[in-house]
Amino acid sequence: MRRVYFDHSATTPVHPLVAEEVYRFMTEHNYGNPSSLHYFGQIARKALDESREKVAKAIGAKSEEIIFTSGGTESDNMAIHGAALTNIKRGNHVITSAVEHHAALNAVKALAKQGFSVTVLPVDQYGMVNVDDVEKAITDKTILISIMHANNEVGTIMPIAEIGKVVKDRGIIFHVDAVQSLGKIPVNVDDLGIDLLTVSGHKIYGPKGIGALYVRKGTRWRPTLFHGGAQERLRRAGTENVPGIVGLGKAAELAMENMEAENKRLLTLRDKLIGEVTKRFSHVRLTGHPTIRLPNHASFVFEYIEGESVLLSLDMKGIAASTGSACASGSLEPSHVLLSMGIPHEIAHGSIRLTLGAGNTEEDVDYFLEAMGPIVERFRSMSPLSEEIDYNKNIKDPGNLQSYC
Ligand SMILES: Cc1ncc(COP(=O)(O)O)c(C=O)c1O
Structure with a gap:
């Protein structure tokens, strides 16, 4: 695999x-x-x-x-x-x-x-x-x-x-x-x-x-x-x-030797990942700053979805991602970081973090995007919450984030 x-x-x-x-x-x-x-x-x-x-x-x-x-x-x-x-x-x-x-x-x-x-x-x-x-x-x-x-x-x-x-x-x-x-x-x-x-x-x-x-x-x-x-x-x-x-x-x-060249490379991959995820999927928002962010870091919240379930499905496809901090995994509490940013409890549970590095290529990004489509669709269709919660409430002004597209 x-x-x-x-x-x-x-x-x-x-x-x-x-x-x-x-x-x-x-x-x-x-x-x-x-x-x-x-x-x-x-x-x-x-x-x-x-x-x-x-x-x-x-x-x-x-x-x-x-x-x-x-x-x-x-x-x-x-x-x-x-x-x-x-x-x-x-x-x-x-x-x-x-x-x-x-x-x-x-x-x-x-x-x-x-x-x-x-x-x-x-x-x-x-x-x-x-x-x-x-x-x-x-x-x-x-x-x-x-x-x-x-x-x-x-x-x-x-x-x-x-x-x-x-x-x-x-x-x-x-x-x-x-x-x-x-x-x-x-x-x-x-x-x-x-x-x-x-x-x-x-x-x-x-x-x-x-x-x-x-x-x-x-x-x-x-x-x-x-x-x-x-x-x-x-x-x-x-x-x-x-x-x-x-x-x-x-x-x-x-x-120090590799930083400049490697980060240029990762930035391109990261931007493709962020651009495609926010374009392909509805009810997803980028978390963190759109531009003042690490060159290898893409993180999102998907509404109506449990991040942990998505992770397990991605793992079955051979993709290792995270819901946020590795140190917080195993805890049922949503991330203190997302809550501090004003993201409601329910939405914070749908967080997915994708952090790129030396071994990653554009094919990896494409493979992820292909795998993610059916996973999001499956979990969204199973979610009893999708019609009940007003997900806009309590969210601080999302500014120019590509959210809720
Ligand atoms: C920002 C930050 N500080 C501290 C640590 C802890 O570092 P270590 O795993 O080396 O104890 C981590 C690890 O995830 C981290 O991301």
């Missing part, structure tokens, strides 16, 4: 050159502990240093500002808790947005339970945070602002550079989750005014379970999650995952 992988926001296949590097550090160089002073340790140490440089280069940072972690979730928690607890004497107010990944949102919620005051900013119908709202939310107690660069569920790219300008010179720490944006759009910590930045390996064709946190030199931040050894210059205790780190470094290097 033909297999089409349209779930690159959930995870990406490991690039063969990355796999080669990881394998090398699990075989020939496998036993060196980078903290050991002998020959074996020093090979591992050198590999860590080189990877640190590659990751730093990908985001315009200095290598000593990179801390290796176990992935995006750890980096988000480390950034948010570290910044909040380090600055508690200066203030107790934290700002975030309603559409953050749960790794950040739940980290901020945990702070609220510890007595921090939290502002969760709303988003517009495209899932975009308003820069004025950020400015208005700042008080003299604000110590941390955490906003993602690009949304994993709807692909919208946030106005990070503008927020960076608002935050600048106010003594507030600015954390950005760049898990979905790195390798797809330019991420430069100086241009964007970022103090802390989260990176994850498995979204950029690297291994799972490896990531990094960028901490700008001079930022009032200290590690608060782990207590242990002196690894990562006392910033992240625990023996380093050398093969994973080597893989992350290689993945970051390749992502």
